[in-house]
Amino acid sequence: MELIEAVGLAHVHAPHVEHPEGKLWEMRAKSTEGIARAIYVTATGQRIVIVHVFVKKSQKAPTKALELARQRAKEVRYDPHR
Numbered sequence: 001m002e003l004i005e006a007v008g009l010a011h012v013h014a015p016h017v018e019h020p021e022g023k024l025w026e027m028r029a030k031s032t033e034g035i036a037r038a039i040y041v042t043a044t045g046q047r048i049v050i051v052h053v054f055v056k057k058s059q060k061a062p063t064k065a066l067e068l069a070r071q072r073a074k075e076v077r078y079d080p081h082r
């Protein structure tokens with residue numbers, strides 16, 4: 001998260017940010033409790049909307065996490081004036 005704040009999301013690449021599919025993007029976040037993943041979609045300009053956060057315990061994102069993120073991403077409204 002600090003890296004994104006320092007250089008901007010557009011300049012952060014793998015392994016910190018991945019593109020699992022379509023409009024969904026995934027960022028990694030480390031904490032004292034472990035490693036979490038935040039699935040987000042980009043909106044107009046430099047705005048992002050985090051649609052799901054989970055603790056990743058395997059190499060691949062859980063199917064249910066991606067399904068939930070896809071469903072929530074459909075609800076994101078994009079403001080063409082932002």
